[in-house]
Amino acid sequence: MPITLNINGALQSVNLPPDIPLLWALRDGLGMTGTKFGCGVAACGACTVLIDGEAVRSCQVALGDAKGQITTIEGLGQPDNLSPIQAAWIKHQVAQCGYCQSGQIMQAAALLATNPTPTDEDIDQVMQGNLCRCGTYPRIRAAIHEAADMMKAG
């Protein structure tokens, strides 16, 4: 039986068993490939999405449990309609290979939603679950501060 999800403000139905992680329902079932697979065991953060505003590892959420409003990187902003976080990411030229960045940006979005002026310690706390093999961490930190400023300025 198809399962209906609320993704980026639209209802989408996916025909996969309920025990499949949300990650794979997005990627394989719906072709929404912005959310990435990195480890499958909650160790890297590449698969991070928001459910009701909270950052979750979509590799750990069963499709059947994915109730609530799901926001993926595609829903945060688009190339012609960037969210402030994405604009800050571009301004700071954060990405190298870019593979981890969907997850980094979603995690940062969750952070800024609850803490509009995070300190370095706050960033350390919240962002440490998101690995970047390219080592873009210093620019991630700078971009989060920048996004906070941009959002404050409105």
Add this chain to the structure above:
Amino acid sequence: MANWRKITRRSFMVLGAAVAGGAAFGVYKVTEVPPNPLQPAAGAVPLNPWVIINADGVTVIAPRAEMGQGISTTLAALVAEELDVDWAQVRVLHGPPAQAYFNAGFAERMSNEPDFKLASAPKSHNVLLEAVPKIFSLQITGGSTGAIGGFMQMRLAGATAREALKAAAARRLGVSPDQLRTEGARVIGAQSFDYAELAEEAASLVPSDVQLRDPSTWRYIGKPMPRLDMVAKSTGTAQFGIDTWLPGMKFASVRMNPRRGGAMNSFDPKPAMAIAGIERVVDLGTGIAVVANNTWSAMQAAPLVSVDWGAADYPADSEAMFENIATAFAGEPNSRLRDDGDVEVELAKGDLIEAEYRIPFLAHAAMEPLNATAWLKPDGTLEIWCGNQAPVLTRDACAAAVGLTADKITLHTPVMGGGFGGRTDPVPAVLAARVAMEFAGTPVKLTYSREEDMAQDYYRPAAIARLTGRIEGGKATALWGRTATPSATRNALARLVGFSPPGPDRGSVEGGFDQPYGLANYRYDGHLSDLTVPLGFWRSVGNSMNAFFLESFIDEMAHAAATDPLAFRLDLMQETHAPSAAVLQKVREMSGWDRLKRPGFGRGVAFCYSFGTPVAQVLEVGQTPDGIRMTRAWIACDPGLAMDPAIIEAQMTGAMVYGLSAAVRGAITFADQQVVENNFYDYEPLRLHQVPAFEVAILQNNGQFGHIGGVGEPGTPPAAPALANALFDLTGKRVRELPLSDTFDFIA
């Protein structure tokens, strides 16, 4: 400048050809005409397309793969500089596999001269060396050669296209081309024309000799350019290989023999077939692929297939492997690429410093797990998508594996979620191709689980080094380094091209024999172990191993000489290579090295000249109640001509983080002939809160003007010794074995 023009005329040729709605301008090098990838028909105009101009704007075909190192942006900037187009009008694509794209920079890397000598040598054309990549069809991205190889070609392509467009406009206006100028993708004269409307005409008007822009007028080269891939990578719209999505596709995962190289005696798919969504288990000879209607089910099912694996032909565990490596010291060295003075006479005077170092195997562990998609079309052709660092090799390997000719295969190279040398082997593409042959008409995407990616990698070799030195009157008088390791180069080339080069194996001693230390007696030997663990090229290759040995030992010598370790290095380098001394001097200033260090902190310095770029790093560490924290890092590098400072800064920082990750916790170990580590929880890179704050300085004194050193790799080698040296400074404990978390507690 005159020199460039000479090189231009002798070594390069530019051709133009009309393509649908526009023109393509291409450059190729040396004497031989490589086959044209766009027009494979015999007798067609040979063309190596670098720049296509049509109504879409300017498309640069970048011959180097984009793995995150920013190379496509830098190559595009070189074209745009000469072509007078606005940055927003430039697009970049990765070229199709073709020998025409052979990597000129890679050939330079195959010489046995120390890099720092090559950088200042007058450019000589060694035709044999330049031909080597063509023989091997090495359209390889690696060895930090991308920008080096592209520097002349890309600019020449842009300049030639510009002049041809001017010639076309001049014909229309009945004036001479030098009365016209170009700006914003237009030729401007009494009347002005879009490049696009002139392009087809211009294709036949390619001038034979064009003038390159004077560097003083450069607008893009040397400036931080917004990366062309940045918007896509910040919005989830960049299409990595793993994102290939085709209607009706199936999803697969593999499980290959974890005892690498061993056979598969038998397997029983039944337990796996019980999982919902599984369609078939495909026999791949030395492993299996599970094909399903989603990737997760395939990954769940693959471990359930019950398999009787044959044994590998290497020792059972890491301990036995190190024993094997150590026995290599007993034999004759494979190489002695440095033998200055007479170390034996000097060391016979006694009072020696001796140390033995050990480093483990390492995995690449790029963020994007290995994957490939293949689709056998109804017309019998095979289309493949696979992020890879060697397209010609990958295509040919797929062709051979499935019994098709190469012209029946189209290989796409999407952007890669990290490479670090780990996407040179064609295995994922080959396996996907083989599975696709069993599913005619249906695209199949094959994705490795993280566990499989780690178990099936081609590793940075483990190694042991024994160094002996002598100090007299506070100065080093002799150094003899001996390393023992299985050769990554031989191991990989035997597998990739069926041929392992004889002679001295540079890859196992680089970073050790070739450093600009002016010791009167300096010998460096490489002993090769015959261990058959599958090996590959890992970011900075041998430099990552030997820099740890040499730079740790130099530090030990400095302390034995009761001399400041930075001043000790400078003293040895000053006379030998000024640009190297300058980067050391620079980190000394940046880090405030000569001021009193902060109480409770330790500092370490390390240096390595690799891939044409000297890099010096200072790292500060501090003791906290939660463990040791890396607090601040300073990096000074000198790539010669710095083409894009923002990209260089990112690469230097990222490469140091990569090196530090390995130094702190990186180790691939074996038990029962299988890799023990599974995933990021037991092969854990550094996380955001664990990396230091960075400051990077880019100097431009190295080599003759126009020398371009690599930037993707040279930041990695000094990282591990800088950390080990800092920990010694902090704790008084000299640790000669990696990873360092075996000895020290770092913050979790």
